[in-house]
Amino acid sequence: MKKNNVILQTTAKVTFFIISLFSIHIFFAGHFAPGGGFVGGLLTTGAIVLLLLAFDLETVQATLPFNFTVVIGIGLLLSLGTAAGSILFNVPFFTHAFAHFDLPLFGDTELHTAMIFDSGVYLVVVGAAITIIQSIGGDE
C-alpha cells in the first residue's frame, strides 16, 4: 500500500460514514424492505475494509478499538438469548413477539423481538468478517 494516498484517504473517511449510515438504515429497514442484519453487517464490514485499504491495519485498529472476537460473542449471545427468552414466557423456543408502539419522534412504530435477533446476526457478521480480515491481513 502507498503510505500517502491523500485522495483515497480523504474520500474513505467520508465514505466510511456514508456506508455505515446506509448499513444502519438497511439493517432497520430489513423487516419491511430489502436488507436486514446479514446485509447490514456486510456493509459495515465493507466500510471497514475500505478504511483498511486506505490506511493500514494498525491505524484502523487504533481508530476502532474493538476486540472483534468479543463482538462475535455478544452477537451470538444476543441471538441465542432472544430465541431462549421465549421459554421464560412459557412459549416454545424461538417464538417471536411484535407490537405497535407510539414512540415520540418516530410516531407509530412496530417493535419486534426479531429485530434483537437480527442485531445479533449483524454483530456476528461484522465480528467474524473483521476477525478473518484482520488475522489474514495481519499475517506478515
Next chain:
Amino acid sequence: MEFVWLIFLPALAALFIPTLFRRVAGIHTGWFVLIIPVVLFVYYSTYLPLTASGEHAVSSFDWIPSLGISFVSYLDGLSLLFTLLITGIGALVVLYSIFYLDRHKEKLGNFYVYLLLFMTAMLGVVQSDNVISLYLFWELTSISSFLLIGYWYTRDGSRFGALKSMMITVGGGLMMLGGFVILGILGDTYSIRELISGLSDYSGDPLFTLAAVLLLFGAFTKSAQFPFYIWLPDAMEAPTPVSAYLHSATMVKAGLYLVARFTPIFAESSVWIWLVSGIGLLTLMWGSFFAVKQTDLKGILAFSTVSQLGLIMSLLGAGAIAYHSDAALFRLAMFAAIFHLVNHAVFKGSLFMIAGIVDHETGTRDIRKLGGLMSVMPISFTVAFIGGLSMAGIPPFGGFLSKELFLESMVALKHFELFNFDTWGILFPVIAWVASVFTFVYSFYFVFKTFTGEKKFDKLPLKPHEAPIGMLISPIILAVSVIALFFIPNVVGKWLVAPAVMAAQPQLYSMPSEAAVHVQAWHGFGSVPMWLTVGVIAIGTILFTSIKKWQPVYGLQPEMLSLNALYDGVMTFSEKGMNKLSRFYMNGLIRTYLLYMFAFFSVMTIVVLFAKGAFELDMSSLSPITLFAVLNSIVAILGTGMVIMSKNRISAIIALGAVGYSVALFFVLFKAPDLALTQLVIETISVALFLLAFRHLPALKTHGETKKNKLVNGIIAGGVGLSVTLVALSAHSNKLVASISQFYKDTVHTEAGGGNIVNVILVDYRGFDTLFEIAVLSIAGIAVLGMIRLRLARKETDDEKK
C-alpha cells in the same frame, strides 16, 4: 417411593465426589462412598420376601414414550439376586479400597466417580425391563470399566488393557443391540416381559435365530467366553478392588445375567442351547487349562474366572434344555448355575482381595518369587485357603455343593437326545471332569505356591507382614460366607436361588418353592458325582505335586498362534494399514479432493436424475429472454473464461469480480433485490480481501498440469455444469407441489409482523437456520484467527530456535 430412581443414586452421588475429595482431605473419600452401597443393599434386601413368594415389583418412568423406550426397573428373583451381589460386594469392595488405595497418593476423586458410575450401570443392566435402556446401561458398564481399568493411566499396560476390554465388550454390545432391535421388531415391543409373553407369535421367524446369535455375542464378550476372553487377563492391570468387583461379582456376570434373562425366550432355539452349553464348556476347559500357565497371581485368577464363567454358562445352556425335556435334571442345571454364580462371586471376591493384599504387602504378584507367606500372613492364608478350596470344589465349602450339581447336570446331558446330544453328548461329562481336575490344580497352585513352601523373602521388594485389619475385614466376611454357604445352602436356595431360577424358567413353575432343589452334601455311595469328585481330588493331587514336570508343556504353544496375537494383528492393521490406505487417496492436494468431490457429485446427480426418470423439460412456462439477460450472460461467460485463461493473478481476481457482479445483475433482473444487495457487498468485500492478501500470495504458476489431467479437469467441470443445468431445468419443470411463496405472502404480516419475506424467513420462520449459520460463521472466524495465531506462534518459536 419409585425405586427406579435408586438405580441413578450412585451416579448422582458421584457428582459430589470430586468436591468431597478436595474439601474433606482429612477423611478417606471411600468412607462417604461406602454409605451408598450399604444403604442400597439394605433397601433392596427388603424385597427378598416379595421375590421369595414369586412376586415381582415394577417401577418405571418414561424416556422416549413415542418409541416405546422407558426406564423400567423390574425386580424379580433374578434381578434382585444380582442387585444384592452388586450392592453387597460393592460395599465390601469400597471398604477394602479404603485401606488399599492411599488417600495421599491416589486420585481417589476419579476412582470413586468411576466406581459409582459403574454401580449405576450395573444396577441398570440387571433391573432394566426395557431392552433399549438395558443396552444403554450395558455400554455404560463398558465405558465405566474402561475408566476403572485404565485408572493408573500413566502405565502403558493399563491403557492397553482398558482399550482392549472396551474394544471387545463394546463390539459385542453393538451386536447385541442388533439382536435387541430384531427382537423388538419381531415382538413389536421392547419390554422383556412382553417379549416373553408374546413368544409364540414370532419364535418361528427365521430372524429369531439371528437375534439369538447376535445377543450371544454381547453376552459372550461381556462374560469373557472363548474366544473373547482375551481382554480379561489384560484387564488385571486395574487396581485390585476393581478386579475384585468387576471381574468376580459384577461386570463379567452381566453376560450370564443376559443369558439367564433371555432363556425363556431363546430356549426354543437349538442354536442357543448348543452355543451356550458348548462355548461355555469349551471356555471352562480352556480357562482352567491355561490358568496353571500363569505366573501372576491375578493372572491365575483371571483365567480361573474365565473358566468358572464358562462353567456357569454351560449350566445355563443345560438349564435351557428344561424347555424341551421333562427330566428334573435339567431343571436342576439352572439351579446349579445360579447357585454356583453366588458361590463364585463370594469366593472369587475373597481371592482377588487376597491377591491384592499379597501384592500390597510384598510388592509383587509374581508367583515364582512368592512362597512361605503362611508364617507371616496367617489370616490372609486362612482366607485364601477357604476361598481356594471352595474354588477347587472340596467340602466343607460352598463351591463343593455347586460343583457336585454341575457334574450331575453334565452327566445328565449325555442322556439327552434332543438336538443330537446323544452322539456328541458324551464329550460333555468328559470335558467337564477334565476341566474340574485342572480347576483343582490351579486352586492349589494359587494357594499353596504363595503361602507354603520355601521362604524367599529376600527376593521380595517389600518385607512381608500381615495386612492391616481394615483391609482384612472384607475378605474375612466373604470367607465366612463361603463356609456359611456350605452349611445353609437350602436357606440361600430358598431366598435367593430359587426365585432367580423361577425368573429364568417362568413357565415351569408357579412358585419359587417348586424350583428349589434340596441341596445335600452327602448323596450316598451310589452317586456318580461323588465318585467323580473323588477322581478329581486324586488325579488333581497327582498333577499338582508333579506340576514342575509337566508345566513346560505350555511353552509348546507358539506365541504367534495365540488369540492375543490375532487381536494385536487386527489392531495394528486397523491403525497402520488403514492409515496407509487413506494416504493412498488423501494426497494432501486440495485439487485432488475437489476432483473427487466434483466427479462424485456430477456422476451421482446425472445417474440418479436419469435412473429415477426425474428429468423433464417443460418449456411452456418460461419467460421471454430479454436483451439484458443475454448481454449479462455474455459478460459472465467471458469473465469465467478470463479467470481460467489469465496468466496473471490480478487480472484473474478482477475477472472473478466481474463474474460476481454479473450474477448480482441477474438477481436484479429477476427481481431478487435482497440477494442482489448481498451479492454485491460480498463481491466488493471479497475483491478487497483478495487485494489485501495479494501481497502475500505466491506467484501464479502452473502446478505441473499435463494435457491429460487438464482433459480430466475439463470433463469434470463440464459434468458439473451439465448436472447443475439438468437439475435446474427439471426443478423448473417438475412442480409436484404448489409453490410455498403464497403461504409466506399470506402470513408474513399476520404471523410475523413484517413486510420483507426474505428477512422474515431469515429471522423468524427459519430462525434456527440462521442461528446455526451465525454459529458456523463465528466458528469459522475464530478458527481462522486460531490458525493464523498458531502459525505465528510457531514461527516465533522456530525463530527462537535459530
